[in-house]
Amino acid sequence: MDFAEFAEQYRRRTEKRMLDFEAMLRDNQRKMAQTAKYHAMAQANPDKPPLVVPRGEYSYPATELEVAAAAGRRQEADPCSAA
Secondary structure, three states, X not given: OOHHHHHHXXXXXXXXHHHHHHHHHHHHHHHHHHHHHHHHHHHHOOOOOOOOOOOOOOOOOOOXXXXXXXXXXXXXXXXXXXX
């Protein structure tokens, strides 16, 4: 292998590394822009309180719909409530 061939291979390797690096930069820039967009949307909607989960509890709280359905099932199962 003479020097010209070595220099050509080096140039091709360097060019590929540079293209990979630029693609990685573009991808990271896109991800950061998406994160900033989501952060701005979250800042624009501060009225929703944060989810408070009691210590030791690892399930999500029931929604209003689930609570209403459970209350309906309890009324149907309670023989004292039948009049």
